[in-house]
Amino acid sequence: MINKKTCAAALVAFAFSMPAVAEEPMNDLEIAHTAYTAGQIDIRYAHLALALSQNEDVRAFAATMVRDHTAVNDAAGALITELNVTPQDNGLSQALVKGAGEKVEELTGLRGKAFDCAYATNELGYHQVVNQTVEGKFIPNTTVEPLKELLTDALATFKQHEKHAENMVSSLKCS
DSSP, rough: OOOHHHHHHHHHHHHHHHHTTTTOOHHHHHHHHHHHHHHHHHHHHHHHHHHHOOOOHHHHHHHHHHHHHHHHHHHHHHHHHHHTOOOOOOOHHHHHHHHHHHHHHHTOOOOOOHHHHHHHHHHHHHHHHHHHHHHIIIIIHHHHHHHHHHHHHHOOOOOOOOHHHHHHHHTTOOO
């Protein structure tokens, strides 16, 4: 069974580390890199859920994450090619990758409802923090209009993901 205090502590630590790393304004190339990295991480979580979960709702959500985040990252890749630029790695991207490695290690050791609840709870927290960052920091600080449009469109989808994850946590009775 998942430990509610451990999950809450992990989410709080993640939520506070992300904005702290992103306090300095990021340029468009850093924003693009970070947004792409966040999408890749969620795809990684989703593949893990598809491999480990037997719950149809969790598996359907994970398949949606793979589909939607792949589509956004493909659009980002096309934009990068069109603009002939190279995204820039940065502290926030690096913090996301480090945190994701730790989260994958934790999730890999779980099975059954414990996995499903940990995955769903992580997805809810992840989307809350990412959505807040995209809306409050990335979009306002983006100067390249096509990137701003991509982030704005993606945010609408990611807000749906957040609501879906919230419903999943509730329906799984994760407490």
